[in-house]
Amino acid sequence: MRKLTPDTKIGDEFTGKRKTISEARVFAFSGGRMNAAGWPAKNIHTDLEFARSCGLQTRSVSGTQYMGYLIELMVDLFGENWLSHGKMDLKFVAIVDVEDSLMTKAVVTSKELEGSGTRFVLDMWCENQHGNKVAVGTAMGCI
Amino acid sequence: MSERKEKSQFSGEDGFEPFAFQVTPELNEQYLYAVQDYHPRYLEERDSGSPWVHPGLLLNQSNLTRSPSFGLKAGMAGVHAKEEVEFLNPGRVGKQFRVTWKVVEEYEKRDKLYTVIEALIVDEDGREILRRRTHGVIAKGQK
Numbered sequence: 001m002r003k004l005t006p007d008t009k010i011g012d013e014f015t016g017k018r019k020t021i022s023e024a025r026v027f028a029f030s031g032g033r034m035n036a037a038g039w040p041a042k043n044i045h046t047d048l049e050f051a052r053s054c055g056l057q058t059r060s061v062s063g064t065q066y067m068g069y070l071i072e073l074m075v076d077l078f079g080e081n082w083l084s085h086g087k088m089d090l091k092f093v094a095i096v097d098v099e100d101s102l103m104t105k106a107v108v109t110s111k112e113l114e115g116s117g118t119r120f121v122l123d124m125w126c127e128n129q130h131g132n133k134v135a136v137g138t139a140m141g142c143i
Numbered sequence: 144m145s146e147r148k149e150k151s152q153f154s155g156e157d158g159f160e161p162f163a164f165q166v167t168p169e170l171n172e173q174y175l176y177a178v179q180d181y182h183p184r185y186l187e188e189r190d191s192g193s194p195w196v197h198p199g200l201l202l203n204q205s206n207l208t209r210s211p212s213f214g215l216k217a218g219m220a221g222v223h224a225k226e227e228v229e230f231l232n233p234g235r236v237g238k239q240f241r242v243t244w245k246v247v248e249e250y251e252k253r254d255k256l257y258t259v260i261e262a263l264i265v266d267e268d269g270r271e272i273l274r275r276r277t278h279g280v281i282a283k284g285q286k
Contacts, residue, residue: 025176026177028173028177043208051220056220083230086230090225
C-alpha cells in the first residue's frame, strides 16, 4: 500500500483490499455481541423477513460495515494519526447484499501546505463486484 | 400516518438516553473479523497502553438504535443515508465509552423526511473519541 507523501500529486489514485462480505461477517458486525442470548439479533441487516416487514426488498449490509473498509484505506494512506484528526463524509448510494465483494478506492482532489504538514482531500468510494459504486464521499486529513 | 407522528417516533420527544459500553478484547476482535482488518494496532499493546478499538466498532455502537430509549413500531426501521464523521482520538480496548445523541436538523427530500442526528463518543477519562452526524430516514412496511 502506498502512503500519501508530500510528493503525492492531485489525481493520484489508490486502491484498497477487495473484501467479500459473508453472512458470518454480517452477523458479527450487525448481530450484537456474539455471546448474547438470541444472537444474532434480528434486524434489517441480519434477517430477510425482518427487512421485508419494514418494506425493504432485501436485507442489506450495514453501511457502517463498509465504512470500516474506507477507514482502513484512509488510515493506510494518512497514517494512524488520521484517527486523531481525520474527517470523512459518505453517502450510501446503492444496496450492498450479503456475499457482495467490495473494493475501496480513492483519488487525491486537493493538496495544500498547512503549517509544517500537507493537507489532502480525497474523493473515496466503495464499488462492488460489478464495478458499481455503493458509497461515495470525501476524506480530509494532514500528513 | 402523518409525517409529524413519524418524525416524533424517530427523533424521540424526550431526547435519547445515553448508551454506555465497554470494549473487551473479544468484542474488538469480533469487529476485526467483521471488517477483515487485523492490523496489529487493534490487537497489540502500544504506547504503554492497550490496543486501539477498531473505528468500525465505535461507529456501530454509536448508531442511534443503541440508545436504550430508542424504539420504533414493528414494521419500521431506521435507514442510514449519509454520514459525516470526525475522528478525535483513538479509543482504547478495555475502556468504558458513553454515547450521547441529539437531533440537529430535519429536512425533506424526494417526499421523505430525513433526520440528522449527532452522536458523540467520550471515553471514561472524558476524552472525546468520535463525533458523527447521520442522516437517516424511516423505512416502513405496509401495516
